Amino acid sequence: MEMPQPNPAVLRKRDRVLDRLAAVLAPEALISDEAERRAYECDALTAYRCLPMAVTLPASTAEVSAILRICHEEGVPVVPRGSGTSLAGGALPTEDSVILGVARLRDVLEVNFPDRYIRVQTGMTNLSVTGAVESDGFFYAPDPSSQLACAIAGNIAMNSGGAHCLKYGVTTNNLLGVTMVMMDGTITEIGGAHMDAAGYDLLGVICGSEGQLGVVTEATLRILPKPEGARPVLMGFDSNEVAGECVSDIIKAGVLPVAIEFMDRPCIRACEDFAKAGYPDCEALLIVEVEGSPAEIDEQLALITAIARRHNPVELRESQSEDESRKIWLGRKSAFGAMGQINDYMCLDGTIPVTALPFVLRRIGEMSREFGLDVANVFHAGDGNMHPLILFDANKPGDLELCEAFGAEILKLCVEVGGCLTGEHGVGIEKRDLMAVQYTPEDLEAQMRVKDVFDPQWLLNPAKVFPLISSATRRAAA
């Protein structure tokens, strides 16, 4: 992965920058020691590492503003960081950058049940937001699988999704307002507790901008009343095509399940070995979950199982109890861990039109044979967000490169059938150079113009999202 050459002028003034930061930050908010900086050299995309110039961990919006103002004046790139769980290298530092981590900003600022929102500092983890409201019967809907660790700041930067977005949407659909600090240190408020912000939809642009437009320190999030209950049904099929058709038929029938998860044979087998969830021996497996009162759930599941029966399932198991529900989900939820046990893997997240599912799965199978690398598929079928896991051996020379080449081919296929490179993980550095597959130079130019407005010197989260060649002129001019 190519990264831009560090700016020697910035490296030369490291001491001065550190002195200026030390003057405005508490001692524990500034990390300059090399051993401690190591912890920030990568995120969850661990194949790429780079030691930053310094790490800052501010405890207030005012401190965030002070850090940004200094870095802006000194022309120092800043890499914002939530919990560092990005799978796309969204928080990968450059050698000449200062990390700005929000991990110490973790207070709940306000909870308002009548108006159904919570205002938090963005270093809070996703799950702790739900934790703050669940005893009153509410929850925060976006639920990325890293929700135990990932921060709201990163969720906003990447517009994170989760298993339940078919019904509840992703982060951008649940974000009402932010406090954001611009690269020059200006503190702005966008939106609030009302349903739609005034003027242009800047919230919509900031969400998913991968920390390149500003640093969000506080967020007002929509909270929802918890459903009365939820129950899954598990169905096994003897081909991916049939399972794909079943998904389409369920959607067309007018039921709106809260989740439709799909696993193919390699994934079923790995999960079964790992978690002993009692999954059937079959080619494709669906877990469909619906919500409501017990009677409502029965009615919806009856409709869904009737549709499934038309597709001759090899297994149809409706959960009758909490324990059975847990068992059905157990395998799915341990899928990534199970794959990790048996292999190194790379997880993709291209999204495709649901109707293209059978074709894409067949092509991935063919490509798997061409590249000589196994693939397991586990994904959110209801919204077309695929998660092919390509298995490789990190200790075998050339295997990572082969895996990356295979991954790129799969993502190109996703775009070819009308889909996109990433459904919820973000572009980061990982998919940066594939952007030209999905977008024309004019398309990318329009996006980069937005960056020009928010961060004219291109200092925030450098070398992410846009192919280096597309952004070269801008970065050189800044």
Added chain:
Amino acid sequence: MRPISEAELSEMIRSALGPLRIAGGGTRNLGKPVLGAALSTAGLSGITLYEPGALTVVARAGTPLSEVQTTLAAEGQRLPFEPMDMRPLLGSEGTPTVGGMVAANASGPRRVQVGACRDSLIGLRFVDGTGAVVKNGGRVMKNVTGYDLVKLMAGSWGTLGVMSECAFKLLPVPETEATLRSAPLSPAAAVDVMSRALGTPYEVNGAARDESGCVCLRIEGFAKQVAYRRAALETALGGEWDVLEGPQSATLWQEIRDVQGFAGRTGDVWRLSVKPSDAPDIMARADCPALMDWGGGLIWALVEEGHDLRARLGAFAGHATLIRASGATRAALPVFQPEPAPLAAIAAGLRAKFDPRGVLNPGLMG
């Protein structure tokens, strides 16, 4: 000007010598009056892709909204966000288009549950002020590839680009619906009961208060589900409720959606977006006929002609838009809420980047 292809649209904008007044069907004529050559997108018409099994539809910007809705209804699907038809309120004529709806981010009562137009918009193609054709988003439900210009364009009233094609995610049309209607309640009591209703797990997807003070709560779903939720909701809320079933309920919500209560009446119409629990106080300050939607988060106010409602309200959290007024009033008062300096600078910066010559509906948003 009436381009019939995206290429023609691009060429017309590229070669424009002065301001253009962009319109779809011309039914949502609001904002600062724009002087310029008319450019209609109505010639860019037709559904280009509809996949019921993927819950997605793609249509050219000038496609009549009714054509899209009829096509979707045939498959038992719909645009989730219940876009308002502004013709009754504004007294406008013409055919609402997909592009006009997106440019206005038109979102009705169901906003409280399924989000706004921008939340269902998953991709678009547009031509910027230099004539460049830009694609953003796509036709899939989850997409975080690059910056989300789709949201930026929704509600930008044609000031950053002229849309040529829009893609939406859809929802199935539920089997039936029912509405609970209360006796007249004070604004404070109404917001309280709407908040409690929206805080239950019964998926209330409409919560409004009409001018007489009656609160309406809507539930949709399968027949048995609706019956169960309606009963559960009545129990949870207490009090006396009338029940409107099926078509009766649907008609009521169309009236609420289109603010028909203010259609044909003298006065300016303002639209306020507020925190629901602030609504009773704001309505008291507004001191005029008012309707509430979105559980109190949206207030429609009928104000004496030419009067500056913002001045009467003083500072409040949220914003006010002048929806219906004479050209003179719209020229005299800010139509959209004036923004704090940093945000106004960003908005001006975006306009300068996307429309450097200032030809796209210049001044419409202030």
